[in-house]
Structures are given as C-alpha cells and as structure tokens.
C-alpha cells in the first residue's frame with residue numbers, strides 16, 4: 001500500500017487551483033464556450049473570442065501591460081524561443097550578439113545554442129554566488145553589436161531574484177532589448193511593465209496554479225519579432241494556431257487569483273519558508289545554496305554534507321522533491337545551476353530543491369523536516385558503520 005508523497009516540488013509545477021479548473025470546465029463541452037474563437041460568423045465564436053480577451057486582460061493586469069501586448073504560446077518554453085530566436089532573426093541586420101547567463105532555464109540556453117548554429121554570437125554571464133547577475137558584469141559584456149539581453153527574474157532552482165530595474169536600464173541605455181523569463185516570478189514579485197525597462201517577458205500558467213500547456217510572451221508595443229509558427233496569422237502574426245479557449249480562460253483565472261491573493265499568498269509562503277529554513281539550520285551538516293541575495297520564500301535549495309542527492313531522494317521517498325530542474329533529473333550530472341554559481345561537484349550532487357506553494361501547510365513543513373532529519377541520521381549512521 002502506498003500513499004502519495006508529500007508534494008514539495010511546486011517549482012516544477014503547481015496543482016491547478018480548483019477555482020481555475022472550474023472555469024476551464026466551462027469552456028470545453030457543447031453546453032459551454034467551446035467554439036473556435038476565430039469563428040466570426042456566429043454567436044458561439046464571438047463568445048469564445050470574448051473568453052480569450054477576458055483571459056488576455058487578466059494576464060496583462062498582473063503585469064501592468066496592455067492586453068494587446070500579450071501573445072499566447074504553449075508555455076514559457078515557447079515564449080523563450082519566440083523571444084530569443086524571433087527577436088534575433090528580426091534584428092540580424094543591426095547586430096548578431098546576444099547576452100544571457102549560464103544559469104538560465106534550458107528553454108533560454110537551448111534557444112541560444114540554436115542561434116549560435118545560425119551564426120549568432122552569445123555571451124553567457126557567470127552569476128554571483130547568490131545566484132544573481134551583477135549589473136557591472138552585464139555592462140562589461142555589451143558590444144556595439146549587442147541587440148538583446150535575456151536574463152531570468154527568479155531562478156527556478158535557487159529562488160534568487162535578479163535586479164530587473166538595474167539590468168534592464170543598462171540594456172536600454174545601450175539600445176539593446178531586454179527579455180525576462182518570469183515563469184517563476186508571476187505572483188511572487190512585482191512585475192509592472194509600466195515601470196520596468198522590459199521589452200519581452202515570458203510567462204507560464206502551470207507555475208502559478210494554472211494548467212500546463214499554456215503561456216504567454218509579453219511583447220512591448222513597437223518591439224519587432226519574427227514568428228516561429230506560421231499559419232493563419234493569429235496573435236497579430238506573431239504566433240499562429242487555433243487559440244485553446246479553455247487553457248486561456250484557465251490561465252486568465254489563475255493570474256487573476258495571483259493578483260488578488262498576491263499579498264496573502266506571499267505572507268503564507270514567507271511563514272512556511274522561514275519555518276523550513278529555521279528547521280534546516282538546526283540540522284547538522286546542512287547549508288542553503290545560492291543564499292545571501294534577494295530570494296523568493298518558496299524555493300529553498302539545501303545541501304547535505306556526507307550524503308549524495310540520489311541517496312537522499314531515495315531516503316526521502318515520502319517527499320516529492322527534486323535534485324535540480326525536473327528536465328535533468330534523469331541524469332547523474334550535477335545541476336549546471338549549482339556548479340554555475342560555484343558549488344563544487346560533490347556538494348552539488350548532495351543538494352536537493354524543496355519548493356512549496358499556496359496549498360502547502362505548516363504541518364507539512366514540520367513533517368518534511370522530520371523526514372529529512374530521519375533520513376540524514378539513517379544515511380550517516382550507515383556510512384560510518
């Protein structure tokens with residue numbers, strides 16, 4: 001008999017909020033708003049289009065943007081691809097140099113590699129030990145031919161927060177566009193496009209209690225990008241394909257809740273985060289990776305002296321946690337994010353990411369700490385025997 005493990009992997013994906021699932025269900029069946037939102041010849045199509053535009057407004061409201069600046073995509077991965085590849089291709093006559101960092105999500109790093117194969121040049125900035133990019137490092141890397149800078153808002157393995165105002169200002173002063181992967185940031189930190197010097201922003205629904213398979217790229221008015229997906233000219237030519245009304249309505253509802261509940265959500269996460277940190281610090285031979293800078297409260301990357309991460313994961317079978325980004329957990333390579341901030345290989349292999357969210361409870365944090373304490377004791381006793 002087995003029960004589900006305690007879910008502490010919110011940074012990999014969040015469960016859909018029941019209030020979001022309820023809205024989505026109303027956009028699927030014959031009785032619901034299921035029609036093609038591009039159908040202009042009947043009432044059913046208009047209603048679907050209305051639902052899409054409501055979702056667009058809900059998403060743009062969270063980031064202080066105009067609804068016309070939102071382009072629907074299949075997720076943050078596609079949004080990152082569209083931002084990097086779409087922007088560099090559209091501006092190749094002006095310059096072929098892109099700046100990003102070595103600890104971005106694979107969606108950005110692999111897009112950068114694809115661009116290098118097309119003849120573009122990429123500089124990968126090294127982060128500081130706290131997981132953030134220093135504005136000075138960005139300043140020094142700029143070249144006359146730099147047209148785009150892409151840096152994430154919140155790192156998905158460390159929870160570290162970049163200074164978007166300072167970094168964006170440097171890009172803007174140089175005349176380069178600034179793209180930000182904000183998949184982990186929506187609902188956690190203020191993302192006001194009215195005041196931040198950001199030209200493109202990638203968003204994902206499923207990191208914020210919405211469904212998987214939908215996201216958006218914010219594209220500031222006047223920013224030119226080339227489409228990657230052709231056919232039909234949806235989304236003002238930037239991303240073709242029939243719009244998934246139920247997904248969009250779900251993302252809209254999720255982002256609307258994120259805006260409404262941002263203060264209470266974050267207060268809850270602060271409380272859980274502090275309790276978890278205190279508990280970890282009471283355990284012998286532990287450390288927190290990427291600490292010391294601005295952090296979201298809900299992602300904590302912990303190292304355990306004298307044990308390896310895989311052994312620890314095995315010993316923590318009752319907890320759903322991750323040794324790195326979910327996409328890499330099948331490999332035994334240490335997390336490139338941890339080695340990227342200077343954590344030695346051995347220590348990186350002995351590290352686990354714990355992340356929690358809206359539905360996590362204080363008792364679950366205590367239960368996790370107890371499991372960790374027991375697992376450590378078991379592993380260390382066995383090793384010294």
Ligand SMILES: *Cc1c(COP(=O)(O)O)cnc(C)c1O
Pocket residue numbers: 011012074075076077078105107152154155156181182183184203204205206207213214215
């Ligand atoms: C999850 C995540 C992505 C990918 O988002 P999808 O919607 O799953 O494609 C990109 N960047 C970061 C930082 C993420 O955490």
